[in-house]
Amino acid sequence: MNSKVLKLISPIPPSVNHYLGYRTVKKGGKYLAVSYKKPEAVKYQKNFKEYIIRESLIQHWDKVEDKFRHVYYDCVFYFPRIDMDANNYFKCMLDAVTDAETVWSDDTQCRERVQGLYYDSKNPRVEITITVADNVGIFDNEEQSDNFEDRCKHCSRYKRNCKLLRQAKEGRIQEEITDFICSKYKESKE
Secondary structure (H helix, E strand, O other): OOOOOEEEEEOOOOOHHHHEEEEEEEEOOEEEEEEEEOHHHHHHHHHHHHHHHHHHHHOOOOOEOOOOOOEEEEEEEEEOOOOOOHHHHHHHHHHHHHHHOOOEOOHHHEEEEEEEEEEOOOOOEEEEEEEEOOOEOOEOOHHHHHHHHHHHOOEOOHHHOOHHHHHHHHOOOOOOEEOOEEOOOOEOOO
16 A cells, blocks of 8 residues: 655635635525535645645555545644634535545545644644554455455355445455454355
């Protein structure tokens, strides 16, 4: 898998409080609240998306296509003020990364982590480091996943597209698998 690192620098994105706006529309005689992206969010995402696409090419980043493979999104925030909450700034950023279509398939793959909070009123920014997580589904690493699947290949369920194996690779906890041993294993007759 990709052992490379993608490093990005973002301006401080719009917070979740300034990401979406709401307006009322009349539909079928009823009034409904409809959300829309605010102009500052649209502008930020367009610019950051273009930057991500360029940097992915320059840094030779390989997109993580497997939607069950997770990616660490480590951020160091340099806020202009001390009253800002880092957790409010991920949504707009991550949506821009997903829209770039060069880093991951979906932001459900993302494990966002705040690695530092500093205050720099002259140059506010977010320094981002993206790396692929070692684990594969419920397995601690690719080797553990491969070893589990190698054993599965001798099971009668394997050729029928074993649901337990598939869900283990998706990261689903199942009572049939304990300590990486499947209780439904049955030696294939072949």
